Amino acid sequence: MLTSKNGQDEEEQGFLESPYRDGERKSTVEHNVSQSPRRPPMFYLRLFIELTMAATIAVLLTRQLSGSTRCRSPARSSPVPQFPRKMYTFLENSTYLNEDMFARREATLHTLHNWLGLSAAARGYIHIPNWASFDIGEPLNMALDRQTEGPVYMMSAFHQLHCLSYLVEHFQAGYGGVELEKEVAHHSAHCFDYIRQSIMCAGDTNLEGKTEAGPGWGSSHECVDYDALLEWANTHGAMPWRTELLPGEAVL
Incomplete structure (x- = not known):
């Protein structure tokens, strides 16, 4: 069979030598x-x-x-747990405060006596046996029962209640014409400033609008569940007071 010249040229083209020598290719x-x-x-x-x-x-x-x-x-360690939150509506409650109570000292004291149920059984003193494990400073030393004393701390919420009760009591005394004594002035100044700082510390940011109940009343607030706080304080409290034996004029 004859092969065309063009076909032969194409077959031979693959076997033709490269126009470059090896050295030239490498150099290029x-x-x-x-x-x-x-x-x-x-x-x-x-x-x-x-x-x-x-x-x-x-x-x-x-x-x-x-x-x-x-x-x-938390800025520092504490043995106190984080309590749940709860919604409360702020309303006037004459059981704890009312305008008529300031007319007589006895009425003021009897009304403030109702505040005892708002505080813990040990009046806010909390027993912390392992206090050295936390960054809370040195404790007070108070009775845990009739035979034993131990390290305790005052929980701030109950200190605030005591201070407010004290201020109400002595406001009525001044309203009734009792001369202000230096010790009362000193204690009152402490309580006013302590409550001021406590309010700023809590920083209640709930918003209050217009309500039929009046300024501040009728508004909902998200707060610490006070029942849970009170239960914990009673479980870990120091020696309880025998509230049922206290006279009707006893206050926080």
């Missing part, structure tokens, strides 16, 4: 590599600046997140 490749464009110095400077900025932003974000976490966390 190396020349092409050496001619690849180099990155200018500004490229590396810009890359360095961008990486530095990214690292700085990452550090700032980390600090911000850790800072917000610290704000949400």
Whole structure:
């Protein structure tokens, strides 16, 4: 069979020698590599600046997140648990305060006597046997029962109740014309400032609007579940007072 010249030429083309010698091919490749464009110095400077900025932003974000976490966390360790929250509606309650009680000292004391049920059985003194394990300072030393004394702390909520009761009592005394004594003035100044700081510490941010009950009344507030707080305080309290044996004029 005859093969066309064109077909033969195509078959032989694959076996023809390269027009380049080995040395020439290598030299050409190396020349092409050496001619690849180099990155200018500004490229590396810009890359360095961008990486530095990214690292700085990452550090700032980390600090911000850790800072917000610290704000949400307790500033110091405490044996007192986090109590549940509960909604309360603020309403006038004549059992604990009313305008008629200021007319007579006896009426004031009998009304304030009802506050005893708002406080813990040990009047807010909490027994903390392992106090050294927490960052709460040194304890007081008080009776735990008739034979034993131990380390106790006053829970602030009950201290606030005592202070407010004291101020109400001596407001009535001043209203009734009793001369202000220096000790009463000193104690009253302490209680006013203690309650001021307690209000700012609690920072109640619930919003109050117009209601039929009057300014401040009828508004809902999200608060600590006071029943849960009172239960815990009674479970961990110091020696309880025998409230049922106290006279009707006894106050916090």
